Amino acid sequence: MARDVQKIVLRGADDHDLTKLAEYEALGGYKALAKARAMTPEQVTDELITSELRGRGGAFFPTGRKWSFVPPKDKLPKPHYLVVNADESEPGSFKDNEIMARVPHRFIEGCLITAHAIDSEHVFVYIRGEYSGPYEILVGALEELRNRTDIRGDVTIVVHRGAGAYICGEETALMESLEGRRGNPRIKPPFPAVSGVFGMPTTINNVETLIAAAPILLNGAEWYKKMSLSSPKSTGTKLYSVCGNVQRPGTYEVVMGFPFKEFLYDLCGGPLHGRKFKAVIPGGASVPIQNMEEAEATLMDYEGFVAGGSMLGSGGVIVIDDAQPMVTVIARLARFFAHESCGQCTQCREGTAWTTKILERIRDGEGTVEDLDTLLDIGEQMTGKTICVLSDSCAVPVVSGIKKFRGEFEALIQGKRFHPVTAAVA
Numbered sequence: 001m002a003r004d005v006q007k008i009v010l011r012g013a014d015d016h017d018l019t020k021l022a023e024y025e026a027l028g029g030y031k032a033l034a035k036a037r038a039m040t041p042e043q044v045t046d047e048l049i050t051s052e053l054r055g056r057g058g059a060f061f062p063t064g065r066k067w068s069f070v071p072p073k074d075k076l077p078k079p080h081y082l083v084v085n086a087d088e089s090e091p092g093s094f095k096d097n098e099i100m101a102r103v104p105h106r107f108i109e110g111c112l113i114t115a116h117a118i119d120s121e122h123v124f125v126y127i128r129g130e131y132s133g134p135y136e137i138l139v140g141a142l143e144e145l146r147n148r149t150d151i152r153g154d155v156t157i158v159v160h161r162g163a164g165a166y167i168c169g170e171e172t173a174l175m176e177s178l179e180g181r182r183g184n185p186r187i188k189p190p191f192p193a194v195s196g197v198f199g200m201p202t203t204i205n206n207v208e209t210l211i212a213a214a215p216i217l218l219n220g221a222e223w224y225k226k227m228s229l230s231s232p233k234s235t236g237t238k239l240y241s242v243c244g245n246v247q248r249p250g251t252y253e254v255v256m257g258f259p260f261k262e263f264l265y266d267l268c269g270g271p272l273h274g275r276k277f278k279a280v281i282p283g284g285a286s287v288p289i290q291n292m293e294e295a296e297a298t299l300m301d302y303e304g305f306v307a308g309g310s311m312l313g314s315g316g317v318i319v320i321d322d323a324q325p326m327v328t329v330i331a332r333l334a335r336f337f338a339h340e341s342c343g344q345c346t347q348c349r350e351g352t353a354w355t356t357k358i359l360e361r362i363r364d365g366e367g368t369v370e371d372l373d374t375l376l377d378i379g380e381q382m383t384g385k386t387i388c389v390l391s392d393s394c395a396v397p398v399v400s401g402i403k404k405f406r407g408e409f410e411a412l413i414q415g416k417r418f419h420p421v422t423a424a425v426a
């Protein structure tokens with residue numbers, strides 16, 4: 001039987017309609033904001049640093065430290081901007097969708113607390129264009145605050161819809177897009193804290209990161225830090241979106257350090273009838289694939305996923321069972337990245353295209369023995385050499401997939417076929 005799961009981000013959302021301001025306030029909503037505004041921006045930032053909250057968008061940078069990078073206005077007398085990255089486009093990831101759709105006021109409260117901490121009066125929420133439902137709910141929640149200057153203060157929140165490009169989830173591409181240009185990633189430096197959107201000092205955070213600010217401020221950093229079953233460096237809870245070949249796909253919130261085996265088999269209900277789990281991509285499409293031996297030994301936090309041969313990434317858990325040919329799965333991921341490459345870097349533009357071509361050749365039974373070494377070589381050339389990490393993101397699942405499931409690739413090259421019914425290569 002699954003253990004009780006403590007919720008922070010989604011607290012109350014199962015029993016109340018927290019898209020409504022009245023219900024959110026009845027549950028203590030916006031009290032954390034009042035508490036934060038009674039503190040100095042430095043005190044708020046220090047509380048976040050003490051909580052050891054790390055960014056939930058995939059980079060895991062300490063949130064309080066990121067806020068502290070924005071120079072104070074007496075040193076850099078320009079407007080400070082807060083940009084929220086809600087362009088959730090990683091395959092397998094949909095937890096920010098759930099946050100904005102179910103607890104929009106807690107999210108807005110997190111934005112307003114952050115705006116106070118970095119001394120900003122301008123917040124841009126860059127939301128994925130396809131998220132029309134969460135967009136409407138978020139705009140509706142902001143509309144409820146139109147006459148509540150006690151909550152809004154002097155802060156203006158603009159919700160900006162993207163146009164469907166995965167690359168706009170990369171923070172500098174997002175800023176380009178927000179400024180009205182094609183969403184091509186920028187070379188860094190300059191870093192956003194000094195010269196970000198419209199050339200102004202900017203803090204960019206993910207939706208799930210900011211929403212943690214309210215409970216941390218309300219209950220204190222020490223309370224938040226205690227919420228972990230494993231590494232003291234991984235604090236609080238984490239949301240995971242689960243999809244693929246599993247009984248109960250959906251969004252789950254669990255404390256850091258939760259056993260991945262218990263998560264997959266108890267909370268998510270285990271494999272479909274008559275099937276076995278074969279592999280998991282635990283952090284969206286751009287992290288290494290885990291075989292089940294690795295996955296079942298993993299504790300769900302930043303360090304735990306690395307120790308288990310992968311990364312936490314965006315928390316988009318893609319479950320693959322024994323009826324899925326691994327070559328087909330990986331070829332589909334590669335095609336996605338090839339389609340989404342902005343084309344500025346040769347390694348990425350050519351690498352993603354050639355990787356896709358070769359994988360699809362192997363999938364169609366026309367591969368050669370040399371193809372596997374060629375793929376590994378291309379993967380190496382695509383890693384760590386480009387403006388942003390989309391190139392690496394394509395190479396990572398390909399390289400890890402070949403290393404961990406090489407037998408399936410070789411069988412196809414030798415003319416054998418994968419049989420989904422028996423889940424065997426023959």
Ligand code: SF4
Nearest residue numbers: 342343344345348388
């Ligand atoms: Fe564009 Fe790919 Fe280079 Fe990123 S790595 S800037 S997506 S070409």
